[in-house]
Amino acid sequence: MERDGGGCASARGMAILAVAGTVLVTLTIIGRASGGVALLPLDIIVGVLACTLLPLLLRWPIAAAVALALLAAVSPAATPPSNIATLHIARSRPVALAVGAGLFGLAAHAVQGLLHPTPGLSYGWWLVLVLVTHAALVAWGAFTRARRALLESLRERARRAEEEQAQRVAAARAHERTLIAREMHDVLAHRLSLVAASAGALEYRPDAPPEQLAKVAGVVRAGVHQALEELREVIGVLRADGTDPTADAPQPTLTDLPALLDESRAAGVVLDVDNWVTDPSSTPEGTGRSAYRIIQEGLTNARKHAPGRPVHVQVDGGPGDGLLIDIRNLLPDQPPNSPPGSGTGLVGLAERAQLAGGRLGHGVTPDGEFRLHAALPWPG
Template identity: 50%
Template sequence: MTGKDRQDRQDRQDRWHWLLPSHLVAPDGTARPRRTVRDWAVDTALFLLAALVGLVAADSSAEYSGPTVILLDQLTGAAACCALWLRRRWPAGLATGLSLLSAVAPVAGGALLAALFGVAVRRPFREVAAIGALAVAASTVQVFVRPDPTINAGIAILLGFVLILLVTAWGMLVRSRRQLVEALRERARRAEAEAELRVAQAQRLAREAIAREMHDVLAHRLTLLSVHAGALEFRPDAPPEQIARAAGVIRDSAHEALQDLREIIGVLRAPGDSGDAGDPAGGNRPQPTLATLDTLVAESRDAGMKVVLDSTVDDPAAVPAATGRTVYRIAQEGLTNARKHAPGTEVTVTVRGRPGDGLTVDVHNPAPAGPVPHVPGSGQGLIGLTERAALTGGRLEHGPAPDGGFALHAWLPWPA
């Protein structure tokens, strides 16, 4: 239900409040529960209070009224008090009727005050003001229709006005407090919903980050497959040892690529995963850092690449994990691109830096000597690396080198 629809329903309920049972229909049009134990206790207390006020008024008027008037006052007061049990169903109608009745029957004054309290609690201000004005007018009329010889007329009018004003103000205070409590509850519910939404969004972003990490690894594996399969295709006369080694690399890379692909699908399918740095498939596999760069280089050398690693970082473990992971991914992407587009060339990976000055990473490969077999790629690796470097507060540049090869250069912050 939109806000406009809710307001229209409220306006219709206010217009036809004479017919709507207010204790069964809430302001938004939804059904209210039946009277609770607390409601019964409040209604009973108001009934007894109104009966007490009526008895006092009847006893006071008996001194200057005849037997018939006294009997009618007693019957009227009893009916007015009993009518209070309908104040939750028809608060405005009951208060209006009791206001008119109190103009000729002082014994209905207590019931009128209780009914006015119910109206102030449940109805909007304009309606409360109108019924309150009617009650003040009826109280004024009562002073002249049923005067009390023991009280000055002006004092009686002022006393009636003050009582009606106090009861109405009390009811409006209760109404405001209830609205405040409901607003706070709604705000709490909304805050909980927003917190759940933020958690879900954080989980989704974390899963996407893990999927990107695994995509880089998967691209590395598939590149190995493509390169060695191409080598077998273009050199069918290679020695059996090289063919066996290439077949072993293809087999291992295919197995690892399938495993990585399974993990990516598992991450994207699992909405409840927190998406931490561990393996979402269930292995808690550690993420690569600068300390594992040697392993990456050794793996590339085992695949037949010529790689020179020149690192002056004495303690790779001291590099922040996020920065070290970015260095690893940059080197991995550079080696992957060199394997695709410049097979057989010597790739140089240079890492320099110290705390406070930042880390620089350079990956360079010369131009290939001969024709290069076409290896398809997504073309998104360098774009993703540029974004990754920017997110860590660094920068990445890439392009053709002066010697005709290709170079990657990145600078990443390393706080002191």
């Protein structure tokens, strides 16, 4: 489409130049006739041929320019079309071709000055006038071509900048959605695993005392309620446009660890906790948030893959020493029928730890324990 538009513009411009050239040829012929020049028939024939050749500049610019220059050497009636051809080549072709066309036109008009000298003007000044004219035509055409190329380059840069900006915005949105999806996995998987563990206790112990059944049912009800609240918060983040600073709820950090441990104990998990961090509130926000999510995911995996087995959680560290997290649990002899999951929890934790400037590892120890350990930065 751009090429067609450029062709239409060139055609319109050439039509205007053809009309202008015809007018100039007519005026030249009239001027020479009024001066008593006897070669009027030759001027008319050359002028008609020159006007006929002007439209050919669109398809064969070099050949048409050469033909017009040869006609200009025979008669001054072809001078306006020849100059138009030189200007057209300078505007549409490289500088080397433009200079060549200008020199050829200069040579043709030098011959014209010998064949048809201008009264009252010496041949030397004629050459100077012709040289200045063709130099101006080549310079003007080259400047116009360079300006057009610059404008096209600026438009292309603006278009690319808009496309790159759109790509950056799309990448930022995709990254943010990935973070939100990971957060949803961490939060809801933990909460729903608590509900699943409590519901399993109701299923396998229907003969339990009513007080215990009521307590477990209360844990299930509270867990489902909290899961719905957290899901509502995540959906609120997805819907928010980022302009309301109060739209994002504060994320849990290491100071919220006791509540997390109490929830797991209420669901029947046997926990052995060694928390040597004396002041959790002094933990950097990013480190504390990552530590909370790592411990939350570790407890979730322990409930899913080793139900009923005790879990040992150790947290240690301080300013300048970093924060160390170690979670261990014995693996069962037979893998349980765990609730379905995406299988990307540990991958997300590793990415979270890496983004925080730390590292995370996991695997089975020689003692048959599954170990999840992480080291996070804690600047001094």
